[in-house]
Amino acid sequence: MNSDAVSFGSRDAVDRVRCQEAGGRLVLAAPPPQMLRLLTVTGARGIFPLYGSLAEAWETRPPTAGPPTDA
Structure with a gap:
């Protein structure tokens, strides 16, 4: 595993924690195959809930959540 892959997994774990704290x-909604491979290689695939589409992810949102954005 290269250092870029390790760095990627570490940064995303930190972002996830910050998001939860807020x-x-x-x-992740509809990640491309390359992203799934990177998540698998870094060991981060189990960290993030994965959904096949934005609509599927939206259905699992908390009732007080706002609309999805592409940002």
């Missing part, structure tokens, strides 16, 4: 959640 009352939100970080999910």
Whole structure:
């Protein structure tokens, strides 16, 4: 595993924790195959909830969440 892959996994774990601390959640909707491979290689695949589409992820949101954005 190269250092870029390790760094990627570490940064995303920190972002996920920050998001949760702010009352939100970080999910991945319709990630491309390359992203799934990177998540698998870094060991981060089990950290993030994965959804097949934005609509599927939206259905699992907390009732007080706002609309999804592409940002």
